[in-house]
Amino acid sequence: MKLAFFQGCNIPIRIEQYAVSAETVLKKLGVELEIVEEFTCCGYPVRNVDEKAYIIPSVRNMAIAEKKGLDIMVICNCCFASLQKARSVMANNPELAVEINEILAKDGLKFEGTGTVKHFLTVLHEDIGLEAIKKQLVNMVSELNLSVIHGCHILRPREVTLFDDSFVPRITDELIALTGATSLDWRGKLECCGAALGGLNSELSQTLLQEKIDGARDAGAQFVTPVCSYCHLQFDTTQLNMREQRQDQDVLPVLLLPQLLGLCLGIDEKVLGIEQNSTIEPLHVDNLKALLGPPVEKKKKRKKRPQKEAA
Amino acid sequence: MKVLVGLSLLVFLAGVTYRIYGWLTQTVLTTDKASTGRPSAALKGAMETVFSGEFFTLIKTFFTDILFQKRLLNKSALRWAAHSLIFFGFIALLLMHGLGTGVSEFFFRDYQSTIQPYLSLRNLFGLMVLLGLAIAIYRRLTDAPQRVKSYGSDWLAIAIVGAIILSGMVLESSKISSYSAFTVMAEDYGGITEPDELLPLETYWAAEHGLVSPNIAKPYDPALIEEGREIAGDTCMECHAPAQSAFISYSLAKVVGPIVSGLGDEGVVNVLFYLHIICCVGLLAWLPFSKMFHVIATPISLLINGVMGFKEPGKDPANVVNRRMVGLSACTHCGSCSELCSSLMFYESFQNDFILPSEKVQILKRVAAGQKVDEQTLANLQKGLYICTSCDRCSEICPSGINLRELFISSRYQLLNQGIPETSMLSHFSFPLSLTRNFIDDHKNALKKLEKIFKDSFSKLKDLTSITVSDPVQVGTDSYQSCYACQRCSNICPVVRLYDDPVAELDMLPHQIIFSLGIGNKDIAMGSQMIWSCSTCYLCQEHCPNKVELTDIFYNLKNAAITQMEGGRA
Known part of the structure; x- marks a missing residue:
């Protein structure tokens, strides 16, 4: 199993040990993570200022993962919520979805909604499973x-x-x-x-x-x-x-x-x-x-x- | 020519002195205080580094980061190829050919411009530079960093270097074909002036070495060629390799030759010679004042980065300012930082160039050089500096090793201190800043300015003299209309429960905000401290029995309040 590792902005520079420990544990349990250089901020920091500006980056990040054919794995809750929120907006607000996809088109990207976003805990709990972890x-x-x-x-x-x-x-x-x-x-x-x-x-x-x-x-x-x-x-x-x-x-x-x-x-x-x-x-x-x-x-x-x- | 070279050298030296003076005296913004004793601090810092264990770090940095350009290779193999081709090609040309015979012979024993391998090498190095430039042009046109503009100066740099190489090659090819150059050389080096010797030599040279002669035409007499070959063997070839060795110029001569001959070869060779020289001295004189200054500033920046890294704050405040100034002049506007900028997509929403780190550096360069920048541009720069996730990717990626993190943080607070209010401070971009414990007072003071604007922009619940019911308000959802006043939201709110008298602290409690929306009064809702004290924990929204989306509504009110504080109507 291979997932795109969405680290966000805080983890790589301030909590590297979280990324490394999660990566090592998952590797031991058979899950491979790919670092995607093109991922940007999830948008969360700007949410107080402009809701649309908050949504766009997450849609782009998901579109990048889709293009690579990978599901996203997140550790940070705020990144997780931003990505999930963007997914929900894209599903429920077709007008905005069109507008955002036009912006993404500049980078040759399109959000289709084919990929999923999983939290690290879900990967451990559901994809790997308690029994499989226990055995290790x-x-x-x-x-x-x-x-x-x-x-x-x-x-x-x-x-x-x-x-x-x-x-x-x-x-x-x-x-x-x-x-x-x-x-x-x-x-x-x-x-x-x-x-x-x-x-x-x-x-x-x-x-x-x-x-x-x-x-x-x-x-x-x-x-x-x-x-x-x-x-x-x-x-x-x-x-x-x-x-x-x-x-x-x-x-x-x-x-x-x-x-x-x-x-x-x-x-x-x-x-x-x-x-x-x-x-x-x-x-x-x-x-x-x-x-x-x-x-x-x-x-x-x-x-x-x-x-x-x-x- | 000597005058030209001397003049440009003077301009170059004066320019470099001026730039180094700038490193040690200029500041990004006028409130920068650590500006005394900077030259001595720089000297002391440099000495301490050289005479310490760090010396080996310097050596290592020199080879890996400066010569080998490892940081650039990590970023992009194509860019690395372009830079390496231009850099090594140009330096090799400079040492072998450009700096005069003394230097050439120092690096290449037995150097003579007309023998092998130097004829071929000169062309090869020139070709390397041209290939590198071609990749650079291709990249700027097709693979340019998204959203980063190419400036005139970016193109000019490519143009001048290209002009040096091309003019050199055309000059060489016109010399290959030039009849007057041939007669001069035949006389000077071979002592051949008599027609019975000159004609065979000329024929041979025209047939095999690209000479365009007014005296002979195709088809050449094979006997004369053979005779000429013998004469050449005796007199020329000892110190003149076949012209084909200069493989590019020789091919070029086939096209250029007839034109040069038609125009008058002696004059054309002269003109091309001066064109080539003017391009070279032009680059020399222009270098300190352009982004090409990076050939001096970037190695120094990389050495500083190699020793200090970008995470260390720096011990001596005077040297921190020095490093900032070196960093500014080390930027080549390559756009690597902006390409990977975490805030990249915010540019799409705010359409502010200064969100991109590469563009921040460009304007900061101008500010440091003392150019006047208008208030609006400064306000945009401040916002651009603030819309930053503090992820430090720009500092990590910068091929020139510029400490962008430190540059941007210090510039941000120096601008904030100048008094333009910054509404982006109310975003979560403030969170990582609160962790670092730097600029605590500056941050607080800038927030106070915002608080005042916030207080002045909206009316308060307590100012309301009578309650009127207006049309429904726009807050992104109608769910507030489902409120049936159970007050569950205010009861579960972890912020409300912190205070003995929450209304005094928060102006309005969550349920009161929903009520105010219910009667169509968005103004008092936007003006309540509650929305800026909301921890966005979503407990209220989750627990609301009627699915009122309280936290989402609070976000919407914050957006609207900021828009109104910015001066527009919400």
């Missing part, structure tokens, strides 16, 4: 509590993103469960990291982030696991910036899902770039590695855990 596991962790923050734009609006159940998502938890770690039920799990307000209403943005950091810590999280690149940057960079002003708290370290999964698949932590996360200290990596052990069937124990209401 060489390690599992024990006693590891994570606060997953799904991020908003992967889940909502559900009519557009078409990902999981937007009220009670299970894909991420099931993937985490494979590794033996516990995805905690905590109050920020389905909420906003504040990134959308960063730089234009930074105070509010940081208040929202602090609320999530506190929530995750209160729930007993050892690590926070963001899905979206914007959430990642909030926890991994803004958190440290905030801490320069108030040093009364320990930093809540970030561990990405493909980094955890990669460890359990026997991939070296250096390759997974765990220490490239700014919030990670060498001690964290040592602690993580100490939790690794041979895979054991722990499913029953997890099933006993009472399912709390999400959100």
Whole structure:
């Protein structure tokens, strides 16, 4: 299976370890990714300013992938939502669709709607499948509590993103469960990291982030696991910036899902770039590695855990 | 001729001095403060680098990035081929042929312009340059970077280099065919003046070496040719390889010869000679003032990039400004950056040239050189600088190793400080900027200007004296009309719950905004702080029992508010 890897703008320059760890994990599981040089920004950053300007780039990106005959795989939630939104607009607004295709024609491109856009989590969960991943596991962790923050734009609006159940998502938890770690039920799990307000209403943005950091810590999280690149940057960079002003708290370290999964698949932590996360200290990596052990069937124990209401 | 060469050399040296002076004194925008002590900082930086472990980085950069042009090869094999052909062809011609016999003999022992392999090499190198130029022209015409314009100066550079090579080749071919050149050489080098020796030699030379003689015509007498061959063997061939060796000029001579002969060969050779010289000295004199200055600036830029990379902020602020100026003059306007620009498609929506990095550099060059730029252009430049995803692809790709990232970020804030309000600051382009912790105060101050415009542009709920119902408003969807006032949206909003008195902080809560649309009042909705405090988490929209698309409506209101703040009616 081969997919066009849509990395967006943040990941290649600011979160390279997310791309590398995802790529390595997928390679191990038989999925090949192609980097497409012509992909541009998804359009998301301009959405506050001009809705049409927001849609056009994503249509173009999808048209490029279509031309290559590849489906797109995305990690960043905001890119994912932009691409899915553009697809929905092209299907439901024929007038605008014609107009955008005229713009694309300048580059010899046309959006047909033949390709699909998949989130990295969907590729793991559906295309590869839990059982297939399980077979490849060489390690599992024990006693590891994570606060997953799904991020908003992967889940909502559900009519557009078409990902999981937007009220009670299970894909991420099931993937985490494979590794033996516990995805905690905590109050920020389905909420906003504040990134959308960063730089234009930074105070509010940081208040929202602090609320999530506190929530995750209160729930007993050892690590926070963001899905979206914007959430990642909030926890991994803004958190440290905030801490320069108030040093009364320990930093809540970030561990990405493909980094955890990669460890359990026997991939070296250096390759997974765990220490490239700014919030990670060498001690964290040592602690993580100490939790690794041979895979054991722990499913029953997890099933006993009472399912709390999400959100 | 010596006067011409001397003059152009003076212009060249003066120009280079002026440009280097510019590197060390000019700034992109007038508010640039780190402008004292820049020459000494540059010297110190250069010395420190040379006398440190970085010296080997410099050597490595010299070979991989400057001579081999690895960055360009990574970008495009075709462009690399074009550049390499022109570069190596031209440098080889310069060293072997252009800089005078002294230099030629230094690099090529036993060099003589009329013997092999130099006759063929000269043509070969010329051909390389021409091929490279042909690819460059082809690329500019057909494979040009999308949306990047070619300027007159881009074409002029190609034209001048092409003119040097072509005039040289035509000159050589006219000399091959020239009868007067033949008689002079026969006399000077062979001492042949007597007709009984001259005629066979002339016949042989006309038959086999492209000479066009007024005295003899086809068919040539084979006996005379043979006789001439012997004479030539004794007197000429020792230091004159067969003219065919100059394979291009020899072929060209067949076409050019008769014309030259008809026009008067002595005069034409002279004219062509001066044309060739004028092209050469013209390039020399023009070089410091054109994009061809990149032959000096780009290697320096690449060396700086090799040592510092583009991610490092730079230790000495004076040298950061120096690097910026070197970078500006290292740009060849090749368009590689714009081709890969992440914001490429925003150009389609905003039709602002300065969204493209290559065009930003062009205008910044003009600004740095002190040219007057009007307010509107500056406003466009500022917007172009802001509509940037901070993906750094331009800096990574730049074949000249220009630190575009640093150049653009500093220019952006220097412009913002000049006071033109920038509505794009309200976009998510601000997010990566908030991560870097640079220019924090400048950013805040620029936002304050926007806040003031925002406050002045719209009326507030509390200013409303009576409620009137107007026609339905356009917000991209009619779903707001389905609201049945359950207030679920405001109850689930993570922003609303942060405040003890949310209405005081946000002007209106989500359900109130929907109400105001319901009565046809878009103005107070656009003017509410709520829309700029919305975290776009979509919880309200997801939880609305009547499928009111609140977050989408908020986006629409933000778009409209920005349009209105820009001065147009929403």
